[in-house]
Amino acid sequence: MKQDGYLSEADADKLAKVVASGYEKAASYSRVILGLGYAALLAIWSGTHQLMTERLAISSALLTVVSILAYIFFEISQMLFFTWVSYRFSRVAADKGLRVALTENEKTLMKWQPRIYIAWFVALLFALPTGLAGQAF
Numbered sequence: 001m002k003q004d005g006y007l008s009e010a011d012a013d014k015l016a017k018v019v020a021s022g023y024e025k026a027a028s029y030s031r032v033i034l035g036l037g038y039a040a041l042l043a044i045w046s047g048t049h050q051l052m053t054e055r056l057a058i059s060s061a062l063l064t065v066v067s068i069l070a071y072i073f074f075e076i077s078q079m080l081f082f083t084w085v086s087y088r089f090s091r092v093a094a095d096k097g098l099r100v101a102l103t104e105n106e107k108t109l110m111k112w113q114p115r116i117y118i119a120w121f122v123a124l125l126f127a128l129p130t131g132l133a134g135q136a137f
Contacts, residue, residue, distance in 0.1 A: 009098055016102060031075070038068060041131055067131030074123035081116070085109065 045064060049057045085108060093101035 063130045070126035
């Protein structure tokens with residue numbers, strides 16, 4: 001319920017849980033799809049690398065490894081970032097209250113969101129072409 005135009009502590013807590021749950025479901029779905037894509041990529045490679053020359057097989061494997069490492073690096077960076085944001089949110093909520101923590105958390109996420117999109121795009125620029133090129137050989 002609203003009190004003087006603000007959410008109550010209980011409602012703000014419920015809202016935070018709903019938003020976090022929705023984000024986690026979307027992120028999990030994305031990771032499953034990407035994981036299945038890499039599994040398919042490796043299955044195709046394992047079935048076709050015998051038909052390649054040694055040099056092509058090594059090039060293909062290296063490009064695939066670069067693709068996987070780019071994806072893993074992005075996922076680890078994202079996990080570290082969201083761990084830092086969660087820690088900061090918890091600390092501020094304990095010190096200053098939930099309303100202040102939600103406001104500061106939103107400001108932090110808005111500040112970092114463009115950088116996260118750029119990092120995602122850079123990771124995609126490494127992961128997608130190298131993964132596809134690794135399979136094209």
